[in-house]
Amino acid sequence: xxxxxxxxxxxxxxxxxxxxxxxxxxxxxxxxxxxxxxxxxxxxxxxxxxxxxxxxxxxxxxxxxxxxxxxxxxxxxxxxxxxxxxxxxxxxxxxxxxxxxxxxxxxxxxxxxxxxxxxxxxxxxxxxxxxxxxxxxxxxxxxxxxxxxxxxxxxxxxxxxxxxxxxxxxxxxxxxxxxxxxxxxxxxxxxxxxxxxxxxxxxxxxxxxxxxxxxxxxxxxxxxxxxxxxxxxxxxxxxxxxxxxxxxxxxxxxxxxxxxxxxxxxxxxxxxxxxxxxxxxxxxxxxxxxxxxxxxxxxxxxxxxxxxxxxxxxxxxxxxxxxxxx
Amino acid sequence: xxxxxxxxxxxxxxxxxxxxxxxxxxxxxxxxxxxxxxxxxxxxxxxxxxxxxxxxxxxxxxxxxxxxxxxxxxxxxxxxxxxxxxxxxxxxxxxxxxxxxxxxxxxxxxxxxxxxxxxxxxxxxxxxxxxxxxxxxxxxxxxxxxxxxxxxxxxxxxxxxxxxxxxxxxxxxxxxxxxxxxxxxxxxxxxxxxxxxxxxxxxxxxxxxxxxxxxxxxxxxxxxxxxxxxxxxxxxxxxxxxxxxxxxxxxxxxxx
Numbered sequence: 001x002x003x004x005x006x007x008x009x010x011x012x013x014x015x016x017x018x019x020x021x022x023x024x025x026x027x028x029x030x031x032x033x034x035x036x037x038x039x040x041x042x043x044x045x046x047x048x049x050x051x052x053x054x055x056x057x058x059x060x061x062x063x064x065x066x067x068x069x070x071x072x073x074x075x076x077x078x079x080x081x082x083x084x085x086x087x088x089x090x091x092x093x094x095x096x097x098x099x100x101x102x103x104x105x106x107x108x109x110x111x112x113x114x115x116x117x118x119x120x121x122x123x124x125x126x127x128x129x130x131x132x133x134x135x136x137x138x139x140x141x142x143x144x145x146x147x148x149x150x151x152x153x154x155x156x157x158x159x160x161x162x163x164x165x166x167x168x169x170x171x172x173x174x175x176x177x178x179x180x181x182x183x184x185x186x187x188x189x190x191x192x193x194x195x196x197x198x199x200x201x202x203x204x205x206x207x208x209x210x211x212x213x214x215x216x217x218x219x220x221x222x223x224x225x226x227x228x229x230x231x232x233x234x235x236x237x238x239x240x241x242x243x244x245x246x247x248x249x250x251x252x253x254x255x256x257x258x259x260x261x262x263x264x265x266x267x268x269x270x271x272x273x274x275x276x277x278x279x280x281x282x283x284x285x286x287x288x289x290x291x292x293x294x295x296x297x298x299x300x301x302x303x304x305x306x307x308x309x310x311x312x313x314x315x316x317x318x319x320x321x322x323x324x325x326x
Numbered sequence: 327x328x329x330x331x332x333x334x335x336x337x338x339x340x341x342x343x344x345x346x347x348x349x350x351x352x353x354x355x356x357x358x359x360x361x362x363x364x365x366x367x368x369x370x371x372x373x374x375x376x377x378x379x380x381x382x383x384x385x386x387x388x389x390x391x392x393x394x395x396x397x398x399x400x401x402x403x404x405x406x407x408x409x410x411x412x413x414x415x416x417x418x419x420x421x422x423x424x425x426x427x428x429x430x431x432x433x434x435x436x437x438x439x440x441x442x443x444x445x446x447x448x449x450x451x452x453x454x455x456x457x458x459x460x461x462x463x464x465x466x467x468x469x470x471x472x473x474x475x476x477x478x479x480x481x482x483x484x485x486x487x488x489x490x491x492x493x494x495x496x497x498x499x500x501x502x503x504x505x506x507x508x509x510x511x512x513x514x515x516x517x518x519x520x521x522x523x524x525x526x527x528x529x530x531x532x533x534x535x536x537x538x539x540x541x542x543x544x545x546x547x548x549x550x551x552x553x554x555x556x557x558x559x560x561x562x563x564x565x566x567x568x569x570x571x572x573x574x575x576x577x578x579x580x581x582x
Contacts, residue, residue, distance in 0.1 A: 073494075074456075074466060099487050102444075103468045106456035110422060115542035118451050131546065137448055140343055141352070144546040187465035191493040193486055208581055232581070244507030256487055265581050286579045288571065289557075293340065300551050304574060305559045312564035320565075320572045324582055 003036035003059070004029050005090040007081065009098055010041070010049055011072070011193075018096035018157075020164035023056055025123065025157055026094050027168055032125050035091060038062060039172075042080055044070035050174050057170030062088070068181040073188040074104040080179040082111050090152065092130075097156035099256075109154040116154040117145055119275075121161045134158075138274050139297030159256075159279045201251040202259075208234035209263045211254055211281070212242055215270020215291060215310055219247040224314045225269055231321040237261070239277045255280035270310050273298030290314075327381035327475065329372045330437035332428050332455065333365040333400060335393040336448040345548045352548065361396045364443025368504040370511050371473055372441050373404045379475050381438075382406045386431055388416040388424070394527075401522035402514035408527045409434075411535070417449060423540040425457035430535040432462060439480060440501040444469055459501035466501040467494050471508035 006026035008019035023039060030037035038060040039053045050063045064080050077100075085093060085108075093108075095101045097119045109116035121142070122133040132145045132155060147153050203209065210229040216222060222242075229236045236252060243253040254261055255277040266284035271277060273289070273296055281287070282301050289302035290310050299305045306313055337343070338358040346353050361369075372383045385400035387393050388411035397408045411431050416424045432440055440462070445452035452468075459466035471491075472483040481495040485505055514522075532538065560570045576582040 074468075099469055099485070102452050103456070106421075106453035107460045107466070109453075110425070110457040110460040113422070115420065115422065116451075116453060117543060118453060134450075135551070136450065136548070137337070137343055137352075138450065139551065141345065141548050142551050143548050145543045146546055148542055148544050187496050188467065189495045191495075193490045193492045195489055196491055232575075240507060250489075253489075257485055258489060260488070265575070265579055295342070297551065299557055300553060301555060302557050303555065304571065305557050306567045306571065307559065308564055308567060313567055316564045316568035317571060320568045321575075321582075324572050324576065 002089065002091050003038065005085065005088055005093045006037070006039045007093065007095045007101075008039055008041050008053055009096055009100060010043070010046075013049065015049065015052065016096060016098060017164050018098060018159055019053075020167050021160070021162040022094050022096045022157055023053060023058070024164060024166040025162040027057060028162070028166075029092060029094070029123060033091075036060075038088065038090075040064060040081070040084060042069050042077060054172045054174050055169060056172065057168040058172035061172050061174045063174055063176045064179055065176055066178055066181050068186055071190050072100060073186050073190055074107060075186040075188055076181060077104045078107045078111060079181055079185050081108055083179040084177065085112065085152070093152065093154045095154065095156045097158050101156050105154060105156055112152060112154075114152045114154060115147060116156065118156045119158050120155050121158050123155070135275065138272070139300070140295055158275065160282070196250070203235055203237055203252070203254065203261045204259060206235040206261060206263050208232055208265045209237050209254075209261060209284070210234045210267045210269065211237035211239065211271060212248070212269045213239040213271030213277075214241040215272075216242065216247070219245070221311075222247050224311070224318075228267070228269070228314055228318045228321070231318045231325070232267075234265070234267070239271045239274075268298050268302070269314065271298055272296045273301065327375070327379050327439065328384065328435060328437040329375055329381060329439045329441060330384045330386055330432050330435055331365070331369050331372045331400070331405070332386045332432070332440065332442040332458070333369060333396060334362040334443070334446050335359045335387065335389055335396040336362045336446055339363070339447065345550075349547045350545055359392060359396070361399060362443050362446045362448075364445060364447075364504060364506045366443075366511055367506050367509060368441040368443050369400055369403065369405065370509055371504050373512070374509065375439070375473065375475065376404075384409065384435055384437065386428060387411070388413055388427055388431075390414045397527060398522050399514060401525045401527075402518040403512055404518065405525075407525050410527055410529050411532070412529055413532050418541065419539040420541040420543060421451055421453045421457055422542065423537065425454050426461055427532055427535060427537045428454065429458045429461040430537055431530055432458065434530075438498045439475075440464065440499070441473075442501075442503055444503040444505050455501060455503040462501065464499055464501045465496040466503070467496065468503040469505045470502045471505050473502055
């Protein structure tokens with residue numbers, strides 16, 4: 001056997017939509033290389049879920065069923081997938097670069113003694129060789145990687161690197177397998193997931209958002225941003241470091257660990273634009289970035305950019321907005 | 327309790343990065359370096375666990391001589407001793423070989439708990455800690471924002487996506503990777519800095535640890551990020567930039 005194996009992710013019976021981005025990437029890679037493409041769904045009672053990838057143009061969908069896969073554990077998922085990979089023997093294993101994949105995929109790759117190219121933003125073929133593009137230095141530079149020699153390679157894909165709606169429909173047989181998982185395999189004891197913030201603030205419906213990042217330097221300066229938001233009639237939001245420092249409550253955090261927003265206008269103030277933040281806001285219709293560092297990755301996604309000192313730009317902008325609205 | 331913390335030295339956060347003429351790495355000559363931020367939180371978590379449960383914190387760092395300030399900083403903040411794996415470019419060894427280097431060094435201590443940051447701010451693979459766990463045959467958890475010890479187990483609070491959290495417990499010894507941000511970092515005191523000078527730093531080499539480079543991936547080329555979007559840059563003084571933006575918000579974005 002050979003080909004591409006795509007690992008799909010769901011939790012509590014709901015698909016993570018990055019699974020379909022991974023399936024789209026697997027189909028594209030399969031076409032380019034002339035490889036068969038299969039997908040795997042892990043869990044307990046996943047028959048209904050597996051029907052969805054089975055309605056895509058794939059050669060096979062593996063359903064790994066086990067009561068010990070009902071809740072996610074790094075040990076359970078690593079063992080089950082390692083067992084399947086040893087049987088399917090794919091050339092490439094594709095995964096979505098989710099928090100869960102970050103938890104088990106390095107183990108899985110190490111167990112196979114093979115490399116994991118993580119957080120990949122693009123795959124291309126150059127003279128028969130696979131080239132994987134990924135970001136370094138928090139998005140400041142990109143790098144092309146290739147694999148030395150032949151053999152299995154694991155690849156995790158950054159959110160949004162491939163389009164979920166590009167998945168080609170079709171029909172694939174479902175093959176249910178039961179991996180051997182005894183009690184001693186799984187050392188982690190997971191408890192039920194929970195949400196913390198009592199706040200019910202939903203930034204997802206906000207039309208206008210002014211968001212502040214690490215560049216604001218200290219809590220006392222937040223008022224500068226609050227005033228801008230007020231002048232514009234916008235909701236105030238923040239990147240992770242601002243909430244970690246307690247300068248704004250966590251219910252205002254935008255990004256992979258916070259809320260996902262899609263406003264008409266998103267003004268990012270002093271936010272460098274780490275991918276964890278970008279995934280939460282790049283769906284905004286218009287993005288304005290204000291940052292002192294012209295090389296900050298936030299400018300990659302911005303429609304309008306101001307390179308400058310936010311302590312000068314914000315008061316000027318607030319005043320002019322007030323005048324414009326008066 | 328023996329707690330080992332693996333830390334890495336990375337280019338300082340706001341460094342101006344220039345691609346070297348070879349295209350395969352950055353110019354390193356004028357770079358300032360600092361401790362990788364998530365590793366600073368791992369160190370802090372280790373020091374807090376030691377304060378609660380007693381024992382010893384050992385800092386582990388691989389790299390050339392220039393990583394010594396990061397080791398000194400860890401000792402000044404309260405680590406009891408350190409291991410320096412002296413290797414010029416462990417990062418080009420590849421994740422698996424680099425993790426093997428760190429795992430072999432960790433093995434010489436038989437720690438109850440290994441902590442490290444969830445990823446590095448330079449290469450960002452987010453793998454080394456987890457691979458170390460696999461090589462050391464330790465149970466692990468990632469993206470951890472709180473860790474407590476009870477009845478020979480470590481119970482951690484993990485971050486999931488979209489504002490969700492989860493508690494997970496594992497038997498000790500175990501390995502945990504720490505997320506930045508949730509605890510307050512301490513500063514080194516003058517007394518700490520003074521004491522650090524006399525704390526032992528054990529120097530090991532890859533040869534002594536019996537580990538050889540085994541690169542599996544090749545960095546072919548570095549390049550600046552591609553602009554997918556056309557970004558209009560507003561220039562001039564702050565007043566002029568603000569004036570242009572107000573015009574754009576009124577006429578283009580139409581939100582005024």
